[in-house]
Amino acid sequence: MSANQRWGGAVLLVACLSFLACASKGGVRADAPWTDPSPHREGAVTVEPGVSLEYLDWGGTGPVVVLLAGQGNTAHIFDDFAPLLTREFRVVALTRRGFGKSSKPESGYDVKTRVEDVRRALDELKLDKVSLVGHSLAGDELTAFAALHPQRVHKLVYLEAAYDHTRMDALVEGAPTPSGPSDEERSSPQAFTAWQSRMHGFEIPEAEVRTGNVFDARGQWTADVTPGFVYERLAQGNATPDYASVMAPVLAYYVVEEAVDVVFPWTKAMTPSEQEQISKVLRKLQTFGAAEQKRLTQALPTARVVGVREANHYFFLTHSDTVVPELSAFLRAP
Numbered sequence: 001m002s003a004n005q006r007w008g009g010a011v012l013l014v015a016c017l018s019f020l021a022c023a024s025k026g027g028v029r030a031d032a033p034w035t036d037p038s039p040h041r042e043g044a045v046t047v048e049p050g051v052s053l054e055y056l057d058w059g060g061t062g063p064v065v066v067l068l069a070g071q072g073n074t075a076h077i078f079d080d081f082a083p084l085l086t087r088e089f090r091v092v093a094l095t096r097r098g099f100g101k102s103s104k105p106e107s108g109y110d111v112k113t114r115v116e117d118v119r120r121a122l123d124e125l126k127l128d129k130v131s132l133v134g135h136s137l138a139g140d141e142l143t144a145f146a147a148l149h150p151q152r153v154h155k156l157v158y159l160e161a162a163y164d165h166t167r168m169d170a171l172v173e174g175a176p177t178p179s180g181p182s183d184e185e186r187s188s189p190q191a192f193t194a195w196q197s198r199m200h201g202f203e204i205p206e207a208e209v210r211t212g213n214v215f216d217a218r219g220q221w222t223a224d225v226t227p228g229f230v231y232e233r234l235a236q237g238n239a240t241p242d243y244a245s246v247m248a249p250v251l252a253y254y255v256v257e258e259a260v261d262v263v264f265p266w267t268k269a270m271t272p273s274e275q276e277q278i279s280k281v282l283r284k285l286q287t288f289g290a291a292e293q294k295r296l297t298q299a300l301p302t303a304r305v306v307g308v309r310e311a312n313h314y315f316f317l318t319h320s321d322t323v324v325p326e327l328s329a330f331l332r333a334p
Helices: 111-124 138-148 165-172 189-200 206-212 228-237 265-269 272-299 320-332
Strands: 041-048 051-059 064-068 090-094 130-135 153-159 213-215 221-224 250-255 304-308
Touching (some): 051 111, 064 111, 064 138, 090 111, 130 138, 153 320, 189 206, 189 213, 189 265, 206 213, 250 272, 250 320, 265 272, 272 304
Parallel strands (some): 064 090, 130 153, 250 304
Antiparallel strands (some): 041 051, 051 090, 213 221
16 A cells, blocks of 8 residues: 555545555665565556556456456555455456556546546456446446446446545545654565554555555665655546446445444544544544435445445455455356
């Protein structure tokens, strides 16, 4: 994960605030030779002149599943999750422009262009009809892609992603931010990964951290790979999703935000006053999430909605033992 992220989703604060502590720009640099243990093939596809997207291909047999990461993440966020699906599906993931090893052009962060990026990437990879599984902000791409290219979509799975992301920033305005990592926690990719894992309450794939951040020759963390303007332009390019235009079967997961320390593990170190401020934000997110879920089901009454308890925004990683069988059954069904 990068050090500075803005997220969509009803629990975006778990990343939106925790990564505001340190950010900049730059390119990927590792401290020493290192091999990603996830069993994927890595490559890049050109989506327009001078712009390419990173992809990861875990192989597998069966229908094609394409994983789309949330804002701030790369395809490597699925390094531990994707292999769990390859027994029944061929699994591929994309990193959107602006992040990781994908190009970082000045423009193209609106929903329309992001959807076109996905279409061209699928064309380059010779993937015709696929199921799209998207986390967080990727929900916007799922909805718009399914509306524009219904013949290419088998099914859609929203992983904490079926929200109106144009409204998210207002919900967290004024909330306190956590402190950044110490010098020791910035001292190596492993230390930085461990810090982020503690902050978020689950083990983050190290490749996700290495791909999204810059480490100098000593292994010291120095910057976020993503330029700051990318986050601003993504926010400007968001659009309210039109679920009524979706024809494909839908499975939508929503985290039920019940406890601050579960949704936002890093708040345990905050003062009582700061924790109360975060609690107020959580209550706003609870109201917003319920309204967004209602909006989805009104537009798509046949959509299957699953509420996830005792989890945060990355529930699909922390609760993969229950999510994978359920998601697989949905994708298998006629």
